[in-house]
Amino acid sequence: MPEIPETMDAQVLREHGDPDVFEAATLNVPEVDANEVLVEVAATSVNPVDTKIRSGFASDLCPDSPAVLHGDLAGEVVQVGDGVDEFAVGDEVYGCPGGIAGTTGALAEYAAADAATLAHKPESLTMREAAALPLVSITAWDGLVTRADVSPGESVLVHGGTGGVGHIGVQLASLEGGVVHATASTDEKRALAEDLGADHAFDYRRDVEEYVAAYTDGEGFEVVFDTVGAGADNLGNDFAAAGVKGRVVTTVSRGEADLDPVHSKGLSVDTVFMLLPLIHDDHAGRLRHGEILDRVATLVDQGDVVPHLDDTDYGLEEVNEAHRRLESGDHVGKIAIRVKD
Ligand SMILES: NC(=O)c1ccc[n+]([C@@H]2O[C@H](COP(=O)([O-])OP(=O)(O)OC[C@H]3O[C@@H](n4cnc5c(N)ncnc54)[C@H](OP(=O)(O)O)[C@@H]3O)[C@@H](O)[C@H]2O)c1
Numbered sequence: 529m530p531e532i533p534e535t536m537d538a539q540v541l542r543e544h545g546d547p548d549v550f551e552a553a554t555l556n557v558p559e560v561d562a563n564e565v566l567v568e569v570a571a572t573s574v575n576p577v578d579t580k581i582r583s584g585f586a587s588d589l590c591p592d593s594p595a596v597l598h599g600d601l602a603g604e605v606v607q608v609g610d611g612v613d614e615f616a617v618g619d620e621v622y623g624c625p626g627g628i629a630g631t632t633g634a635l636a637e638y639a640a641a642d643a644a645t646l647a648h649k650p651e652s653l654t655m656r657e658a659a660a661l662p663l664v665s666i667t668a669w670d671g672l673v674t675r676a677d678v679s680p681g682e683s684v685l686v687h688g689g690t691g692g693v694g695h696i697g698v699q700l701a702s703l704e705g706g707v708v709h710a711t712a713s714t715d716e717k718r719a720l721a722e723d724l725g726a727d728h729a730f731d732y733r734r735d736v737e738e739y740v741a742a743y744t745d746g747e748g749f750e751v752v753f754d755t756v757g758a759g760a761d762n763l764g765n766d767f768a769a770a771g772v773k774g775r776v777v778t779t780v781s782r783g784e785a786d787l788d789p790v791h792s793k794g795l796s797v798d799t800v801f802m803l804l805p806l807i808h809d810d811h812a813g814r815l816r817h818g819e820i821l822d823r824v825a826t827l828v829d830q831g832d833v834v835p836h837l838d839d840t841d842y843g844l845e846e847v848n849e850a851h852r853r854l855e856s857g858d859h860v861g862k863i864a865i866r867v868k869d
Pocket of ligand 1: 575577664691756780
């Protein structure tokens, strides 16, 4: 049995603000409740929700101070709570069990995790690569497989085709047989989107009518998956790009948009909010997350899905730089953070 220390290194938040509000702290290693496992965290990754909690934009989701943020983790099980049968000490796991109010996060050497939210880590990936996947692959799965239910031959537009969610979305939509169109801002990012399986990649700053004409003969896309996020007010572009009876799925529907095209085209509009099972202590929803991650691990080990890591290498004490990088928008794919060297 691995020896579990009483205390651990962590990066914590005692107030909201810019990325430099993170501070090093020594905390007690979390206690493991029934149905939980203790994970020795090897790596985590940054998601926009982490930067939104840190800045105060999503302060309602912040764990109690000193707050340990970050949901995504990959690591090794070092202790198993009562009622856990699926995992044993020594198993390598990945998942997004917390980092929000009521849970412990992954910016620490150990995290207590609801076993329902975890899956065995894809064998072919490093810990950093595995930690890049959970939140974004559950979101992309919910958006394109569950909600949009992409069918072979359907035209799919993925906005943000090389972002965290989008780069997995491109791959899942392609695996479902969709004819995938991805948007990205630079030649480098568009080339990556095509490498990941997009049939076409183009700049999202092009006129919507013009690319709808170019790629769908003016008919509009059958599925639009919008991973752009708050502030971009992209829903109007989604509605304009969708065809009659199109399905629009977004990861952020906070914003304003004219619903006229939703009516005139008979669009369906759906929102993914993957944190809901964590926020509402929804056991069935958490189990579903674990199941999706099991299926993603199989796809990864078959070579059908690959995480793309941003070309950066941060340790736990550089979490401020990792947040700065995400907020710059210059990153490509996912930003991973080593917790254990
Ligand atoms: N509701 C949920 O469950 C859920 C889950 C995950 C994420 N989210 C939210 O979804 C958003 C994206 O998350 P992420 O991890 O994918 O972030 P990310 O890695 O920062 O990716 C954002 C993407 O948006 C693209 N983009 C920016 N402006 C755009 C525009 N005007 N039109 C089209 N694309 C544009 C970027 O493309 P370029 O890099 O080429 O500029 C980039 O690919 C965030 O707001 C996040 O909070 C929600």
